[in-house]
Amino acid sequence: MDELASGLDTSSPRDLWRLVQEAQRRTLRGTARQWARKLIEVDPDHRQARGVIGHTSFRPRGASEAGWFDAFELEKRRQKMFRHVDYGWFPEQDRERVEAGELPVGGNRYVSIVEMNAQHATWDSPWEIDSRFYRIKSTESLQVLWFVADDLDAFTLSYLDHFEIQDLPCSRYPCHLYRTVE
Incomplete structure (x- = not known):
């Protein structure tokens, strides 16, 4: 370089x-x-x-200015979703509740992040999220899961650049993270 x-x-x-x-x-x-x-x-x-x-320039409806987004983020924005730094992607209409630590569970119901993390703490009901490059299944807290997902995505982007790789062979790589000791 x-x-x-x-x-x-x-x-x-x-x-x-x-x-x-x-x-x-x-x-x-x-x-x-x-x-x-x-x-x-x-x-x-x-x-x-x-x-x-x-990156593509995109201005979501109601936004005062456009932003630059990659294909993954652009699709989420077009679906009227926002990214919470700790909890991931959610519908824009749930922003206020998510920022207060309550996650949507369907039917206009919300549950606290503490309760949700407890519900997903065993392998028979783990969290499952999709990041840019990974489908991650985990019994860790959602905050830890997105922290790891963001690092994995950043690493993958660096890997692609360093080794001059244009495209990845699959849409998402499976990744399982689980606690072995409490």
């Missing part, structure tokens, strides 16, 4: 875009994505760089 940058200013959006284009010309897709991410740090709304990493 550094050899491409020789003689260029890696704080200049114009030079960073040249690096992205040169990496693409050499079919170094992962390197192109790495340079595109650096360019986005300098110019967050650089449309072409966002395209290289698979």
